[in-house]
Amino acid sequence: xxxxxxxxxxxxxxxxxxxxxxxxxxxxxxxxxxxxxxxxxxxxxxxxxxxxxxxxxxxxxxxxxxxxxxxxxxxxxxxxxxxxxxxxxxxxxxxxxxxxxxxxxxxxxxxxxxxxxxxxxxxxxxxxxxxxxxxxxxxxxxxxxxxxxxxxxxxxxxxxxxxxxxxxxxxxxxxxxxxxxxxxxxxxxxxxxxxxxxxxxxxxxxxxxxxxxxxxxxxxxxxxxxxxxxxxxxxxxxxxxxxxxxxxxxxxxxxxxxxxxxxxxxxxxxxxxxxxxxxxxxxxxx
Numbered sequence: 001x002x003x004x005x006x007x008x009x010x011x012x013x014x015x016x017x018x019x020x021x022x023x024x025x026x027x028x029x030x031x032x033x034x035x036x037x038x039x040x041x042x043x044x045x046x047x048x049x050x051x052x053x054x055x056x057x058x059x060x061x062x063x064x065x066x067x068x069x070x071x072x073x074x075x076x077x078x079x080x081x082x083x084x085x086x087x088x089x090x091x092x093x094x095x096x097x098x099x100x101x102x103x104x105x106x107x108x109x110x111x112x113x114x115x116x117x118x119x120x121x122x123x124x125x126x127x128x129x130x131x132x133x134x135x136x137x138x139x140x141x142x143x144x145x146x147x148x149x150x151x152x153x154x155x156x157x158x159x160x161x162x163x164x165x166x167x168x169x170x171x172x173x174x175x176x177x178x179x180x181x182x183x184x185x186x187x188x189x190x191x192x193x194x195x196x197x198x199x200x201x202x203x204x205x206x207x208x209x210x211x212x213x214x215x216x217x218x219x220x221x222x223x224x225x226x227x228x229x230x231x232x233x234x235x236x237x238x239x240x241x242x243x244x245x246x247x248x249x250x251x252x253x254x255x256x257x258x259x260x261x262x263x264x265x266x267x268x269x270x271x272x273x274x275x276x277x278x279x280x281x282x283x284x285x286x
Contacts, residue, residue, distance in 0.1 A: 027054055027068045028061015036227070038068040039088035041079055041097065041219070043144060043151075043174050043195060046072045052254035053092075056242075059251060063238040066231065075172055076145035080283065083107075089224045090235070092255070094118075094149035096277055098220050098269045107222040109269060110232055111239055114261035117215035119193040120150030120158075123181055123207040130187060133164055133211055140167045142177045142186035146282035151177070153277045154213040155190040160280075175199070182206045194218075194256045217268040218256075236262060 026035055038057060040049050049072045057068045068090065073079040082088060083097065086105040093101065095118065101107035122141070124130050136159070143152040151174060159166060171180055177189035178199055188210060196204060221239075223232055239260050242248030252258050263269075 025069045027057040027070055029065045029067050032061075032065060032067035035067045035069050036089045036231075037071055037087070038090040038092075039071045039073070039079060039082060040092045041094055042072055042074065042076055042172075043094075043148070044198075045173060045175060046074070048175075052251075056251040056255060059248070060235065060238040060242070063241060064231075064234040066235060066238075076148060080147060084283070086224060089227055090221060091223075092219060092221050094219050095216055095269055095272055096147065096149040096153055098222055098265070099272050100281075101222055102265050102269070106225045108225065108232075109220040109222050109263045109265050111236055111257075111260045112220040112263045112268065113218050113257045113259055115259045116194060116218060116256060118150050118218040119215045120154040120213035121191050121193060121196060121209050122155060122188050122211040123178065123191060123196065124188045124210050125181060125184070126206055126208045128187065128208070130210065133159065133162060136166050136188055137164050138166070139187045140169060140185075142171050142180040142189040143168050144172060144174050144177055144190070145170050146280070148174075148190070149277075150192045150213060150216070151190040151195075153280050154275075155211075156280050157275065157277060158211070158213060178203055178207060198256070216272065217263065220263055220269070 026032075040053055042049065050070065053070055057070055060066070061068050071088065073082065080097070083091060083093065083101055084104050091101070091107065098107070098109055102109075122133070130136065143155065146152060156168070169186060171177055174191045174195040177191050178196065180186045181189040182203065193212075196207070242252050243259065249258070252260065
């Protein structure tokens with residue numbers, strides 16, 4: 001059950017979104033002389049992101065002696081523009097964003113979940129007659145954004161490989177995808193396993209998974225090359241320490257990062273280059 005504090009934070013986040021990114025300055029150690037920007041890819045609503053990430057960064061910042069400004073941009077394309085200009089210092093982003101950020105600005109992966117691999121899914125209504133990908137030919141499918149990794153890039157690549165032409169519509173968030181399918185605005189929608197799991201039971205019960213992609217190392221936290229190695233290490237150790245108590249584990253569960261592990265670009269994300277997903281990218285403002 002949501003607490004009153006969580007409810008108020010959600011309202012606060014939604015209100016701030018009207019004028020641009022949701023921002024929460026100095027989460028963590030208020031005595032820190034440096035405030036690090038921390039952007040989160042807006043797959044979910046701003047209110048949801050704010051209420052899950054804000055308390056986590058508050059605790060991690062206090063533990064590590066760091067201060068964070070949490071920023072949530074209204075859309076994934078706006079998030080991408082900031083990222084690919086090298087604006088944020090810490091970023092939670094999808095795996096293919098990590099590839100682009102490394103290639104363009106040398107952002108370095110720091111940690112990701114070690115247990116819950118990322119799988120792209122196509123969902124339909126539970127009462128839909130569609131039973132195969134081939135049945136989607138010529139149909140409207142909803143996707144969160146052109147460059148969402150598993151929910152859009154992988155899905156479109158799999159459909160193209162099978163020569164299945166569809167009419168994609170981009171609806172900004174995974175939550176919007178699922179609701180557009182339930183509301184019959186699209187016959188199918190692209191998401192990922194963990195965002196569907198996070199939906200309310202009344203949403204999940206109305207959807208059926210039609211197709212799953214192969215699984216990949218999930219969303220990492222990456223840092224700008226200007227972030228000192230000592231700061232990266234302090235942040236990493238504070239995140240790992242969250243696994244040692246119930247309150248910390250609850251915070252990690254809230255962001256779908258239950259068992260954090262250190263990751264590197266070469267081992268965990270460079271293999272994604274072989275997927276050749278760049279042909280499906282849509283980048284603006286670069």
